[in-house]
Amino acid sequence: MSNWIDLKQDADTGIESVRAHFVGHAYDPHWHDSFLVGVTEQGVQQFDCRRVRHRSTPGNVFLLEPSEIHNGHAPTEDGFTYSTLYLEPTWVDSQLRALFEHAPGDSLPSFADTLCHDERLARATALAFQAVHTQDLRIVRQTAMDDLLACLTR
Template identity: 40%
Template sequence: MMPQQEVSAWRPPVAGVVEVFHAHFTEHAYPMHVHDAWTLLIVDDGAVRYDLDRHERGTPNGTVSLLPPHVPHNGSSATPEGFRKRVLYLDMTQLDQRFIGPAVDGPDLTDPVLRRRVGQLHTALANRGDEFEAESRLALIGERLRGHLLGQLRRASAFGGAVPDLSVARTLRDLLDERLTEGIALDEAARLVHAHPTHLVRAFSGVFGIAPHQYVVSRRIDLARRLLLDGQPPREVASAAGFYDQSHLTRHFKRIVGTTPGRYARTVTHDRLRPAHGR
């Protein structure tokens, strides 16, 4: 029996929401990756287990999971039947940088009111004409999330204490972000950062919990998703997002997102409410 997948994705006309993503996976497992937006996740069926900042987490019993931007995480089903999830990707206008640390320390929130409000927001976002309702519900959700995170703020630290080679790792991350689509050779990066290539890779991996090449690929996939949501065809998105060709994009896109760019794009261009069924 082939693994089952259903995916639906769209960008609603609501400020603060980068993407809405609904998926049902039976066997897909996400590799370590990062996003440049906040990931607000609810699971309707099954459960997801994931690693965030080197700690194993999960989504049991109707929790709401808030995964911060730029922090590596993976994900896989915690049940044999797979999982069905709904995700909102929120930009930094909803939660700013100071909340990253508390979200790392406590990403899974047991809050029935918040869980219900997130579900209601998904319903509003799926219906054209309900944008004002969606904006109102998003405002209440943001307020409740900030209430949870403010209580942990003093104890939160995105990476915890003094980290060796933090400056080297951050400098490399800024360089990778600056040269995201054109790319950069490791030797050139080492010269610019004034560090040996091996030390550069070890420092970055030690600080951020993800190898530099994994970071670049996941950031490029985020860019590809945005371009596909804008309606660009996959063949154009590949080069625009920094991939060698469409097959290169497809290989990494399917590994991280769980579906191909073509199927993902069809959920946008045909009907935002109709899932794309994979085989």
């Protein structure tokens, strides 16, 4: 199977959703201006971030903050597939303020872990990705994203 990328952007929120598959070298070190919340669907996704080599397997959630340098590689022959949401910091801030009445002045999250083995978060990530990527009804997308943000802030 060769490399492929399916990229979409939600017209209402600006959230980008990417579903991709890579074999071998996936991408060189780089960063994003947005938060990345993704789930590994298939294979082993290996990447370096925060000076640690991570190996994400199906069901694992990876969390990157804006400007975190990372790379990507598939250490096994079958490659890896993942789904990721790119969340702009301004959108995250406004949504957290809407969800939590007493949000502090700087309500942007900070992720303690880059890689999580949390079934609830994995499910919320997958459902939010599906709702955004398939352009489900606005209320479905909003509910799924609210659930994801609630999981990320617990």
